[in-house]
Amino acid sequence: MDRMGEAPLCILCRRHPVSERWRPFCSERCRNEDLARWAEGRYSVPGEPVHGPDAEIDEHPDTESTKDG
Secondary structure, three states, rough: OOOOOOOEEEEOOOOOOOOOOOOOOOOOHHHHHHHHHHHHHHOOOOOOOOOOOOOOOOOOOOOOOOOOO
């Protein structure tokens, strides 16, 4: 929690006060850097893995699958 009279700092660089225009960042540079980190996969949200549409799904987990070979 912020103390009375102190401006909140940028959540990325923690050096400059938050700009109303770029909130919660201090500038477009910090906003873009944060976006780039998400795009690069440097951030993640915890949760169960999600299987994509190409993932094999076992429709009958109680039976053994048989393969010719």
